[in-house]
Amino acid sequence: MAEINKEFWQVVLDRRSIRKYTNEQVSEEDIRLIMESARQAPSGENAQPWRFIIVKDQASKDFLSVVGKGGSGRRFTGEYLSKHMQTRFETLEDEDKKRAAFKKLTSGSVSAFVNQAAFDILVLGKKEVWDAPFDTSAAIENILLTAASLGLGACWLVAPCIDIRDELKMKEYFKVPEDYKLYAIIAVGVPGETKNPRPRLPLNELVFKETFGEAYYEE
Amino acid sequence: MSDIGKLKDQLLYEVQKAFYDERGKGARYRLTLVGVEYIMSELGDRAYDKTVLMQWMKEKGFFEDIEYTEDEFVFKAKVKNCSLMGIREGFNSKGMQPLSCPIGNMIMNALEHENGFAPELMPIDMGAGYCGLSCAKAGTSDVVGD
Numbered sequence: 088m089a090e091i092n093k094e095f096w097q098v099v100l101d102r103r104s105i106r107k108y109t110n111e112q113v114s115e116e117d118i119r120l121i122m123e124s125a126r127q128a129p130s131g132e133n134a135q136p137w138r139f140i141i142v143k144d145q146a147s148k149d150f151l152s153v154v155g156k157g158g159s160g161r162r163f164t165g166e167y168l169s170k171h172m173q174t175r176f177e178t179l180e181d182e183d184k185k186r187a188a189f190k191k192l193t194s195g196s197v198s199a200f201v202n203q204a205a206f207d208i209l210v211l212g213k214k215e216v217w218d219a220p221f222d223t224s225a226a227i228e229n230i231l232l233t234a235a236s237l238g239l240g241a242c243w244l245v246a247p248c249i250d251i252r253d254e255l256k257m258k259e260y261f262k263v264p265e266d267y268k269l270y271a272i273i274a275v276g277v278p279g280e281t282k283n284p285r286p287r288l289p290l291n292e293l294v295f296k297e298t299f300g301e302a303y304y305e306e
Numbered sequence: 307m308s309d310i311g312k313l314k315d316q317l318l319y320e321v322q323k324a325f326y327d328e329r330g331k332g333a334r335y336r337l338t339l340v341g342v343e344y345i346m347s348e349l350g351d352r353a354y355d356k357t358v359l360m361q362w363m364k365e366k367g368f369f370e371d372i373e374y375t376e377d378e379f380v381f382k383a384k385v386k387n388c389s390l391m392g393i394r395e396g397f398n399s400k401g402m403q404p405l406s407c408p409i410g411n412m413i414m415n416a417l418e419h420e421n422g423f424a425p426e427l428m429p430i431d432m433g434a435g436y437c438g439l440s441c442a443k444a445g446t447s448d449v450v451g452d
Contacts (some may be wrong), residue, residue: 157423160445165426167449168442186450194447229409250335252424 098236103284105198105240108276113205121208121275124233128226131218137226140209140261145202150260151272160195162246167193167305173294198246204274209257211267223270230273238293240278246269312392319396322405327425334405338427341408342415354419359412368409379449381425381441390435394430398420403429408437417443 122139130136147229166172167189179185191197201207209228212219227243234241248254248269257269294303307315326333345353352358359371360383370387388394388409397404407427412428414425423444442449 157445161424162428162445164379164445165442165447166429169428169440171429189450193445193449195445245332249332250424251337251339252418255339280379304360 094236095266098232101286102231102235102284104242105276105278105280105282106197106242106274107279108200108203108205108240108274109279111205113239113275113277113278117239118206120237121230121233121239125226125227128222128229130222130225130256131216134213134216134218134222136173136213136216136219137223138211138213138267140211140263142207142261143205147219147260148202148204148207151207151247151257152199154253154256155198155201155244156195158195158248158250158253159198159246161190161250163195163197180211186227198244200242201244201247201272201274202274203279205244205276208273208275209261209269210264210271212270212275215265215267216298220270225232227271227273230275234275238278239275240280241273243271247272307392315392316396319393320328321391323396331421333427334403337406338411338414338424340406341411342410345412347413353412354416354430356413356416356420359416363409368381373451376443379442379444379446381413381439381443383413383439384397385439387403387435391437394432394437397430405430407437407439409437410441413439414441417441 118141122141123142125137126135126138128137139256142151166175172189172192176185176188179188208230210223215224231241231243248257248271257263258267261269263269289299289304289306291302291304291306295301296303313442322333322337325336329336345359349359349362351357352362362368364372366387369385372382372383372385374383376382390408394404408428410427414427420425422444424447425441425443427440428440431440
């Protein structure tokens with residue numbers, strides 16, 4: 088740890104998925120830095136298959152919100168009705184908290200907030216490229232870390248476009264050509280909330296020695 | 307079933323399984339329109355009427371019979387002896403849910419046209435000789451109740 092760039096490491100540690108924003112705007116200088124960091128991401132064969140649409144228009148952000156709310160709400164309502172959600176939360180003993188979580192998830196609000204962000208970035212990838220999903224993910228992580236380093240909040244969403252039915256609606260609205268896929272939406276803005284880190288699995292459950300299964304780290 | 311029929315079922319299963327192996331659980335969301343282009347080309351706007359749609363599919367032998375119920379939140383159908391059962395069994399043999407249900411997709415297409423909301427196909431009840439389909443017709447916290 089002694090050799091690591093501490094400022095970089097702090098950004099990695101401090102990044103959160105921010106879903107509440109103030110009404111403040113983000114400067115064009117900051118937006119450019121964020122998009123430049125995406126441009127600097129690695130890509131297979133340097134294909135740079137990513138394209139980005141910056142969405143500031145409120146009506147368009149509201150459209151994203153409606154589609155995102157529908158996508159998340161649909162998925163979680165199905166999970167609730169099929170009882171899988173109840174199984175997933177069975178270790179949570181506080182019934183009020185459990186019910187609140189069910190309400191929140193089934194409402195789709197976990198994705199509806201995108202219209203509150205200063206702007207949203209639609210991340211597209213060219214289909215006729217070998218590694219577009221991985222290339223665009225690298226660009227997305229650069230975006231998230233750069234936003235955090237600028238003191239901005241951001242959140243990576245897939246729910247509004249994971250279902251082909253939603254993706255097609257989005258592509259039509261934003262005039263995305265057929266040969267591009269919509270991979271994700273990233274909401275960006277001035278944070279209106281402070282969030283604690285989410286729990287992370289310990290390294291000894293994640294990293295194995297030589298073959299799968301034997302922990303690389305003791306703890 | 308003819309050898310060609312078996313081959314087609316096996317290929318459809320293998321293609322979907324390969325997609326699952328690449329995309330994981332999210333793959334099923336990429337297949338929610340499988341079958342819809344076909345039914346729209348065959349029935350046009352009549353495919354939006356679920357009663358007409360299900361009767362047409364039964365007459366064409368896509369399945370032997372179908373029974374359905376629905377309420378505010380859920381559409382349920384019991385599809386008996388579906389012609390796509392072989393593909394289901396491929397996934398079943400791996401202890402998995404089918405990645406997609408084209409019959410369910412066609413019905414969801416009609417439900418979306420009816421309700422203005424694209425439904426969610428819930429896990430399929432895979433019984434002997436039948437599939438129990440359930441679709442969430444809405445994305446709403448009202449299902450949780452007060």
